[in-house]
Amino acid sequence: MxxxxxxxxxxxxxxxxxxxxxxxxxxxxxxxxxxxxxxxxxxxxxxxxxxxxxxxxxxxxxxxxxxxxxxxxxxxxxxxxxxxxxxxxxxxxxxxxxxxxxxxxxxxxxxxxxxxxxxxxxxxxxxxxxxxxxxxxxxxxxxxxxxxxxxxxxxxxxxxxxxxxxxxxxKGLVVFDAIVKGTPSHAAHPNTDNAIYNTIPVLEWFKNYTFKKTSKALGDVKMTVTQIDAGIQHNAVPAEVKLVVDVRVNDAYSNQDICDILEKESPCTSITPRGLLLNxxxxxxxxxxxxxxxxxxxxxxxxxxxxxxxxxxxxxxxxxxxxxxxxxxxxxxxxxxxxxxxxxxxxxxxxxxxx
Structure with a gap:
């Protein structure tokens, strides 16, 4: 043909x-x-x-x-x-x-x-x-x-x-599920451990964090908080806030490297990768x-x-x-x-x- x-x-x-x-x-x-x-x-x-x-x-x-x-x-x-x-x-x-x-x-x-x-x-x-x-x-x-x-x-x-x-x-991809915990309570009472307020410095950390290694072809690792989920009603302070974090990984890191860094350094109560396959x-x-x-x-x-x-x-x-x-x-x-x-x-x- x-x-x-x-x-x-x-x-x-x-x-x-x-x-x-x-x-x-x-x-x-x-x-x-x-x-x-x-x-x-x-x-x-x-x-x-x-x-x-x-x-x-x-x-x-x-x-x-x-x-x-x-x-x-x-x-x-x-x-x-x-x-x-x-x-x-x-x-x-x-x-x-x-x-x-x-x-x-x-x-x-x-x-x-x-x-x-x-x-x-x-x-x-x-x-x-x-x-x-x-x-x-x-x-x-x-x-x-x-x-x-x-x-x-x-x-x-x-x-x-x-x-x-x-x-x-x-770039590779790792999606993380993160949790920030606090003390649940009625909204009418004082609470110095509000999980939603605790999340504010965590969000600032993700916004400002910089991975050290860059790549000639791919630039820096890009990390973005893309979802937040918390609370079920207006008068109840929730026990935790759930975050989803999207990380686009350059070729200077493996996905496991990124996972190890975030597990060690992020200020979340817990952070867990959904998978490490997409390098x-x-x-x-x-x-x-x-x-x-x-x-x-x-x-x-x-x-x-x-x-x-x-x-x-x-x-x-x-x-x-x-x-x-x-x-x-x-x-x-x-x-x-x-x-x-x-x-x-x-x-x-x-x-x-x-x-």
Missing amino acids: TLENLTIAAIELLKKLIETSSFSGEEDATATLISEWFITHNIPYKKVNNNIYATTKSFRESKPTLLLNSHHDTVKPNKGYTKNPFKAIIEEGKLYGLGSNDAGGALVSLLATFTHYYHQENLQYNLVFVASAEEENSGPHGLHSILDTIPKIDVAIVGEPTLMQLAIAE ASSISSEHDLVKAGIAIGRGTYGSPTLSDQAVLSCPSLKLGPGDSTRSHTADEFIYISEIEEGIRLYIEILKQVII
Whole structure:
């Protein structure tokens, strides 16, 4: 199939994906659509839960393996939509619809790229393509659940909207549940140990705390209190205040490092991480993939947003068509030209590395 026909087919698939609901954990129908692509192109594939994967025809265990990954689940549409989020609408070169930008454009572009290289012999790398599930909610049946099933990965390209610039590092994430305690009482009586008032200096501590290590690619660790919950009625002082703290971790720390620091230093009564799986990730600027991208005019940067990179232990590059600022917004869209460019640039970058 010519590159032009592959590109047309990829855009048609994206239209179908947009018009098929695929909320995290409910991706059965889009998994079927992706399976049909492989059947149409005579490519053997496997399905684990709603993750679909395939390897290039000339796969050899003696070669290093490059993962091409993007996700096919979406968030739920917000109330600001003026267009039908489940209708693929093309206007003025824009393809509108839920998941078009995050990350349908990258998904179909990587799928077209994998298909382009599927039959080629004597590649320097094996290619493994994974259309992953449950990325948006970091669910239990996402990419990390099949890493022991697919071939061992040496390096990865994770397809997310980056305007086809090279995200050579990505912040990790740890969400903490914290508690500030006090003495419960009736509001009419004196109380010098009011849990809500006790929370004021705690909030100031979180606001002003600075982690010592910075990162050239990702800057500082960013810590934000995002939720507060306390009290059940107007005349009762609660026994405790619950906080949720969102920490975006740079590549100078592991998530365990952050956990150890906050458990030791934070002024909360208790602070507990919900999980430590989503670590920061990066790839050397000297890696052949990065150098190949730079050679064709792509820039590098550090990404503050989370992706399936977080569950990979190998070097990984985030790269894809579309713009991250459009993700999760009302009337989400991607330019048709961005998909066309994405496929062309993916193929060109890989050509310098795997041929």
